[in-house]
Amino acid sequence: MSPEAVPPADGGLPAEALAYLDYVRVQKRLAAxxxxxxxxxxQRLCAHAREAQLPLLQLGSGHIRRFAAQMxxxxxxARGIALILSGWRGFYAxxxxxxxxxxxxxxxxxxxxxxxxxxKALPVDDAVRLAEHEQPGADPWLEARDxxxxxxxxxxxxxxxxxxGLDVAASSAAQQQGRGWVDxxxxxxxxxxxxxxxxxxxxxxxxxxxxxxxxxxxxxxxxGSAGRLDDCALFVGRRGARITAQTVWLxxxxxxxxxxxTTPVHPHMLRHSxxxxxxxxxxxxRAVQELLxxxxxxxxxxxxxxxFQHLAQVYDQAHPRARKKSGG
Numbered sequence: 316m317s318p319e320a321v322p323p324a325d326g327g328l329p330a331e332a333l334a335y336l337d338y339v340r341v342q343k344r345l346a347a348x349x350x351x352x353x354x355x356x357x358q359r360l361c362a363h364a365r366e367a368q369l370p371l372l373q374l375g376s377g378h379i380r381r382f383a384a385q386m387x388x389x390x391x392x393a394r395g396i397a398l399i400l401s402g403w404r405g406f407y408a409x410x411x412x413x414x415x416x417x418x419x420x421x422x423x424x425x426x427x428x429x430x431x432x433x434x435k436a437l438p439v440d441d442a443v444r445l446a447e448h449e450q451p452g453a454d455p456w457l458e459a460r461d462x463x464x465x466x467x468x469x470x471x472x473x474x475x476x477x478x479x480g481l482d483v484a485a486s487s488a489a490q491q492q493g494r495g496w497v498d499x500x501x502x503x504x505x506x507x508x509x510x511x512x513x514x515x516x517x518x519x520x521x522x523x524x525x526x527x528x529x530x531x532x533x534x535x536x537x538x539g540s541a542g543r544l545d546d547c548a549l550f551v552g553r554r555g556a557r558i559t560a561q562t563v564w565l566x567x568x569x570x571x572x573x574x575x576x577t578t579p580v581h582p583h584m585l586r587h588s589x590x591x592x593x594x595x596x597x598x599x600x601r602a603v604q605e606l607l608x609x610x611x612x613x614x615x616x617x618x619x620x621x622x623f624q625h626l627a628q629v630y631d632q633a634h635p636r637a638r639k640k641s642g643g
Contacts, residue, residue: 327361328354328357328358328361329361329370329371331371331372331410331415332357332361332371332406335357335406335409335410336350336353336354336357338409339353339405352402353402353405356399356402356403356406357402357403357406359399360374360382360403360406363378363382363385364378372410372415372416374420375420376420376421376422376423376424378420379400379403379420379421379424380424383396383400383424383426383427386399387427393426393427393428394426396426396427397425397426400421400424400425400426403421404419404421404422404424407419407420407421407422408422435578435584435587436584436587436588436590436591436592437576437578437580437584437585437588439592441576441578442469442585442588442592444574444575444576445465445469445570445571445574445576445580445585446462446465446466446469446470446521448570448573448574450573455532456532456535456536457566459525459528459529459531459532460529460532460533460550461566461570462525462528462529463522463525463526463528463529463550464478464550464563464566464567465525465567465570465585466519466521466522466525466526467481467504467522467525467526468563468582468585468586468589469585469588469589470518470519470521470522470589471504471516471517471518471519471522471589472516472586472589472590472593473504473506473516473586474508474509474582474583474586475560475563475564475582475583476560477495477506477507477508478550478563478582479550479557479558479559479560479563480493480494480495480506480507481494481495481496481497481504481506481548481549481550482494482495482496482497482547482548482549483496483497483530483546483547483548483549484496484497484498485498485505486547488547489547493507494507494547495507495513496549497518497526497549499518499523499526499527499530502517502518502523503515503516503517503518504516504518529550533551536553537555543555545557560582563582564581564582567580567581567582567585568580568581
């Protein structure tokens, strides 16, 4: 057993806490590391109980909430607090089953909400480099397909599910089955997003050119093998079937690596980049909401935070009054 897996000393735990630890060790057969974490959680709870001058089994929900608030004020993360509360909840659930308490004081106590992380967007130069990347010696068929995929994800802000669901042209079957399609003549992509909501997204010049090139290459590997190629699907794989979201993920990771990007790119990162770069240029939050297909503008507003973060970084790096003078 490694040193870090050895459970700590009981730290003066009361009998009921020791009995619970013995129960989870024997009955649940917890790993040594997990048992260590359970022990630390109970030691932390006992310390709070001593501060409140109450036995462990007489703590109420108000006490638990105060302890959680104290941990939050002390800088512990929301996820860390949630894990500790889960450990305490397990102890009191066991105590209730043993008839030691009437109800579980942690049952309705929740950890503070964790702040939602900002979406990760590529710098404009990296996004353009990925879109314009050409790999000498690569399979021209795959290159044509992958270039069109990148242009639609970044140039139109599509979700990966919307992308792989696109058909070559409109059809009654596509509409009935919730698939989108592209209309090169009109310069539009029609997609079915979350909740089956349809929206139309304009195709930029780069996306239209990439799509036109892909469509000229799409059927070439299949020759006269009728039936091998999915006639409806816009993006297909080597076997002629509609590509999957997983395929797009893998191809993007490979393409971003070959293109020299330091960050592995995934499809939603290109959607975030589309929204962020468009908002930086236009400032039109409502238009970005429509293009992304967000039902509520509050969902789109996260990109204003991302935009402000970008502006703050520019300010910190460029403005002469942003940097503190070194002492001396």
